[in-house]
Amino acid sequence: MWWVAAAIICVVASVKEASAAKFLTIKSPHLVLTTDLDSEAQANELSKSFEAAVTQWRSFWNLPPMDDWIVKAFVMRDKQAFESAGLIDPRVPDFKDGFALGNSVWVVAQESPYYTRHLLLHEGAHALAFDQFGGAGPFWFMEGTAELLACHHGSGDSTEINKVPKDREQSAHWGRLKLISQRRESNEIPTLETVMAYPTNLTGDPEIYGWCWAASMLLSKYDGTRHVFIDAARLGRDATTDFTRQLYGRLRGDWPVIVARWRLMTHDLDYGFDWEKERVDLSMKHPVWDGEAIKLHVDASRGWQSAKIAIRAGTKIVIAANGRCQIAKRETVWASEPQGVTIEYVRGRPLGQLIGCLVPAVHPRKATLQPLEVFAIAAEKRIEAKQNSWLVLQVNDSVSQRTDNTGGYEVVVSP
Numbered sequence: 001m002w003w004v005a006a007a008i009i010c011v012v013a014s015v016k017e018a019s020a021a022k023f024l025t026i027k028s029p030h031l032v033l034t035t036d037l038d039s040e041a042q043a044n045e046l047s048k049s050f051e052a053a054v055t056q057w058r059s060f061w062n063l064p065p066m067d068d069w070i071v072k073a074f075v076m077r078d079k080q081a082f083e084s085a086g087l088i089d090p091r092v093p094d095f096k097d098g099f100a101l102g103n104s105v106w107v108v109a110q111e112s113p114y115y116t117r118h119l120l121l122h123e124g125a126h127a128l129a130f131d132q133f134g135g136a137g138p139f140w141f142m143e144g145t146a147e148l149l150a151c152h153h154g155s156g157d158s159t160e161i162n163k164v165p166k167d168r169e170q171s172a173h174w175g176r177l178k179l180i181s182q183r184r185e186s187n188e189i190p191t192l193e194t195v196m197a198y199p200t201n202l203t204g205d206p207e208i209y210g211w212c213w214a215a216s217m218l219l220s221k222y223d224g225t226r227h228v229f230i231d232a233a234r235l236g237r238d239a240t241t242d243f244t245r246q247l248y249g250r251l252r253g254d255w256p257v258i259v260a261r262w263r264l265m266t267h268d269l270d271y272g273f274d275w276e277k278e279r280v281d282l283s284m285k286h287p288v289w290d291g292e293a294i295k296l297h298v299d300a301s302r303g304w305q306s307a308k309i310a311i312r313a314g315t316k317i318v319i320a321a322n323g324r325c326q327i328a329k330r331e332t333v334w335a336s337e338p339q340g341v342t343i344e345y346v347r348g349r350p351l352g353q354l355i356g357c358l359v360p361a362v363h364p365r366k367a368t369l370q371p372l373e374v375f376a377i378a379a380e381k382r383i384e385a386k387q388n389s390w391l392v393l394q395v396n397d398s399v400s401q402r403t404d405n406t407g408g409y410e411v412v413v414s415p
Contacts (some may be wrong), residue, residue: 030054035075048156056161072104100126112172121150133236139200144216164273176210189369192262257282260359272400278303293414300325300395300405307391320380325407327352339378353396358389
């Protein structure tokens with residue numbers, strides 16, 4: 001019956017050849033892309049986006065040239081067709097959106113071009129970590145860095161990675177920020193420690209991916225923590241809690257600052273979040289306030305701004321403000337004073353209102369955060385610090401609308 005077996009083999013081979021004929025293959029320096037997308041233009045754009053990302057990944061991780069590194073990528077509308085053609089490695093478990101194994105990645109084409117491109121970059125970032133570091137670390141670091149290096153603006157040659165999406169339309173179906181916003185509204189934001197202790201999750205839960213991304217952003221966007229975060233990738237073979245313990249050990253002296261920044265970031269993180277405007281200058285070296293009056297300028301174009309003082313629990317302070325700023329450009333230019341303008345509201349407060357917060361320097365060991373107590377200052381506010389805290393201030397506006405703001409308010413902090 002050898003001829004029957006041979007005939008069966010020939011039939012199977014013919015089926016695979018016929019299936020493969022339906023696929024388009026595009027080659028570039030670091031990518032061999034095989035896809036059944038209807039649009040060859042979209043496939044070419046994906047290839048160019050990947051190449052643009054490789055250059056930026058190298059820069060992010062401080063890597064030497066990788067001329068010989070090539071990823072085989074399969075972007076699939078019909079996943080079953082790829083299985084039938086033998087193009088999905090039998091070691092790959094069933095997956096919903098994407099999977100990486102060595103230098104091969106598989107991505108299910110999504111409803112939006114952005115999300116398809118995001119998944120290709122996400123899995124490509126995994127492949128790079130496996131190739132360069134021998135692994136990608138524990139779950140929070142592995143998925144956080146892949147999300148970090150996949151979030152992008154633009155497409156093709158103009159792709160810029162490591163960017164918070166500008167709006168919901170640009171990043172349709174990605175959904176991380178929507179889920180983060182829902183948790184914020186229900187006061188269920190996880191602590192940073194909770195995120196860094198997430199166990200391996202193979203279901204592709206977009207909310208968990210969102211928090212891992214947020215943690216990776218926070219640690220990679222500040223000068224004081226970036227080098228520790230980058231160095232940690234070299235320990236990628238270690239997916240145990242020892243990886244996180246070592247990273248924490250190097251950051252332990254500044255951990256209260258990092259946690260405070262996490263609270264401020266998660267309070268505001270949304271579409272259009274711009275790190276150039278949202279970094280907060282907090283430090284364990286800020287002096288304890290001695291009660292002498294201090295004067296500050298609060299810039300309307302920036303997010304939370306530090307008074308650069310530590311305030312002890314029980315200290316009573318008065319914050320007084322005056323001045324005008326340009327807060328929005330509509331049909332006419334809107335001006336605001338510290339009380340804000342009630343023509344428009346942002347998160348329940350008048351646009352342009354001066355707001356403040358005493359960010360605790362310590363926090364209880366719980367799974368979720370206590371909401372920040374943000375207060376309106378208007379012309380004057382009297383407040384008592386409940387805990388050792390840092391004082392931060394900002395002009396109320398959505399994070400995506402700060403670019404057209406100019407001017408600010410003059411503030412005096414006194415006993």
